[in-house]
Amino acid sequence: MARGRAGLSPLLGARARLRWVHLTLGGALLMPYFLLTEVAVGVLAGGSNARDSLPLSLAAYAAALPLVAVTGLFRLVRPMSVAAARALCGVPGERFAEGPARSWAARGRASAWWTLHLGVGALVSGMSLAVPPMAGVLLALPFVSALRELPVGLGPFDVQAHPYVAPLLGTALLAGLVLCAAGAGTLLARLAPVLLGPTAADRLAAAEERAADLAVRNRLARELHDAVGHALSAVTLQASAARRVLDSDPDFVREALAAIEDTTRRTVGELDAVLGLLREGDGAGAGGGGLPAAPTLAADLDGLLARSRASGIPITARQDPGPAGDWGRLPAIASREAYRIVQEGLSNALRHGTGPVDLRILVRVRGGQGEPGGQGGQGERGGQGESGGQGESGGYEELEITMTNDPAAAAAAAAPGARTTGGRGLQGAAERAALLGGQVEAGPHEGRWRLRAVLPLGEGVR
Incomplete structure (x- = not known):
């Protein structure tokens, strides 16, 4: 018994029944198109009623399919088709594309699916409406004498002359309907990922969206x-x-x-x-x-240095905003990332230094090809410092940040077992610089521990 049920599952199981419902839905969706073309065919046939003629009904059906294909080009057809196919066809949801069709190639594939679904669904729906009543009459024919007077026949076979063979014909009709519905449902289930799956453009758009989301996170x-x-x-x-x-x-x-x-x-x-x-x-x-x-170099560096000095750490800061003389003219993104890089350098110095830490910070705008330039007398903002230099270079294209610890802190950082490659913070600082096309170097340098970052500014401070 169990084997028999397993054998009938592809034909009458839950999945097969859902696919049959899916086909019936397609037939229902075709009806507006069919009614429209049925009127047109009747007018062209001299005012005849297309429903009274099988050839005219088939002509109306054929004329409806091009209309179905045209409406299938609308972008929203794909998500509607995907929702129905995912729920009723038994196809894994990840094999379908998400959202409206963006490209014409995707619209064409969605239109092909729409036409196939409605066209095949209409045939299966018509069979589902016509075959069961006819099969019921054939099955009851040997037992109900009144039915033998009805003009019931199947091709050249005369069921009135052989009434006890009619049940076999009725059973064959039902079996044929089940086979047709199961076969059509299986066909649509196999074609659904092909026609409703993501195109190359969809995959690229999804990859870009994931990459953008990952970058933000x-x-x-x-x-x-x-x-x-x-x-x-x-x-x-x-x-x-x-x-x-x-x-x-x-x-x-x-x-x-x-x-x-x-x-x-x-x-x-x-x-x-x-x-x-x-x-x-x-x-x-x-x-x-x-x-x-986010805090910026222009607005928040003084506060950062003041809060760091409150821990008792000697910090010498020299700042040279270049000939513009105003940190506020830095590009906003460069000012934000520079602040975070200085903050990370301070964190490393405060976290890993041993004993008194003498931290020296130089933040300056310099020319891409020459030595730094700037207005003299800028000096340190909010603390001990040195005066800025004055240069002759006219191309101010880079923001340079240099932070050095005293020799004791550098020796501790470079000691055996100490982490010299940086943790997530230094890696994050390098990522920040890389986003702007710059770079970060961190490690022992001339007996000190040095963090140096260079951020291109382009035309931002000219």
Whole structure:
């Protein structure tokens, strides 16, 4: 019994029945086209009723298919067809294309499917309506004498003369209907991924969308790492320094506590913005327009240095904005990424330095081919420093960031077992620079630990 059921499953199983429903749906969708062409064929045939003539009905059916093909070119036909085929044809959903058809090649394939579905579905629907009543009459013919008076026949065979053979004919008709429906359903199921599957353009668009989404998520991950990592390093050192001088230098303690408060408040704001985008899912679009406003070199570098100095770390900063004399004229993206690179350099120095850390920072705009130029006397903004130099180069195309630790910190970083290749932070800084066509170098240099980044600016500061 179980083997018998398994053998009939392709013909009468749940999947076969769903495909039969799918075909019937196609027949129902063809009806508006058929009714329109039926009127036209009747008029051309001299006012005859096409329903009373099988040849005229077939002509109306044939005339309806070109109309079906034309309407199948509409973009929304594909998602509608995909939804029906995914639910009723038993084809894995990942084999179908998503969304409306974008290219004409995709529209043509969707139109071919639409025409095939409606055309074959109409034939199977017509058979499903006509065959069961006829088969029922044939099956009951030997047992109901009144039925023998009806003009029932099947081709050249006269069922009135041989009434007890009629049930065999009725069974054969039902079996033929089942076979036709199962065969048509299987055919459509095999063609569905071919005609409704993604085209090369669809695959490329999907790959670009995934790449854009991944790029935005990586950007969010870098923002989280840089903001939270630096905040934790700075707050830890500030709290440690305040604890050491709690009794002897209350003014420094108050300054450190104020820096801790400011650092945590700013970081919580950045953290909330990024987590909000992650919760929204699609809020981080491919263009990255939903990213939170990031701090910039022009507006926030002084505050970053001040908060870092509050931990008691000597930091010497020299800044040379070039002949323009204004960091605000930097391209916005370069200013954002430069700030994060400086922040990561500070985090590494504060996290990995041993003993007093003398951190020197040079941020300058320089010519792409020559030595740096700039207006003298810019000096350090908000701390100890040196005056900027003045050069003759007229092409100011790069932003250079150089950060060096004192020899003790460099020796500790280069000691056996120490991490010299950088972690996620330095990798993130390199990725930030690479997005702008620049580069980051980090490692021992002349007895010091040096982080050097070069960011192309193009025409941004001219």
